[in-house]
Amino acid sequence: DRLKALLGNVEVTARSFAIRGGNVKDVKGDASVCVVRGKKRFLFDFEFNIEWTVVGKDGYNGKLLCHDISNDGDYEIAVQYKKKPSDALESKELAAAVNGQAEGFRHAVLARIATFVTEYQAL
Numbered sequence: 001d002r003l004k005a006l007l008g009n010v011e012v013t014a015r016s017f018a019i020r021g022g023n024v025k026d027v028k029g030d031a032s033v034c035v036v037r038g039k040k041r042f043l044f045d046f047e048f049n050i051e052w053t054v055v056g057k058d059g060y061n062g063k064l065l066c067h068d069i070s071n072d073g074d075y076e077i078a079v080q081y082k083k084k085p086s087d088a089l090e091s092k093e094l095a096a097a098v099n100g101q102a103e104g105f106r107h108a109v110l111a112r113i114a115t116f117v118t119e120y121q122a123l
Contacts (some may be wrong), residue, residue: 002116003046004024012045012097015096016093017098019105025050042120048069052105063099064082
């Protein structure tokens, strides 16, 4: 529930696009704390989809498909577009705004996942 709450209101402006996250859907997975040789281990493995929409730009939208979000930190994330620009340059800019490594929607989602990990490890 906490992860879903953190991811439910992501908003970011990147590359002249204002992107707003929507519903977090199809959340599956689990988390557990175990003790190995006296040391706590915080294990988790989730998958979910986050809908996103570009505000004020002809209804560009899609989903961020987050698979294998686990404690190893090697996340699998893909972008699915429902509607994207027909102009090649604008399409490239939107792709960078949604799926950028150092900025954009994906980056903001990863920051929220990092917040979840920090809170989880503080248990």
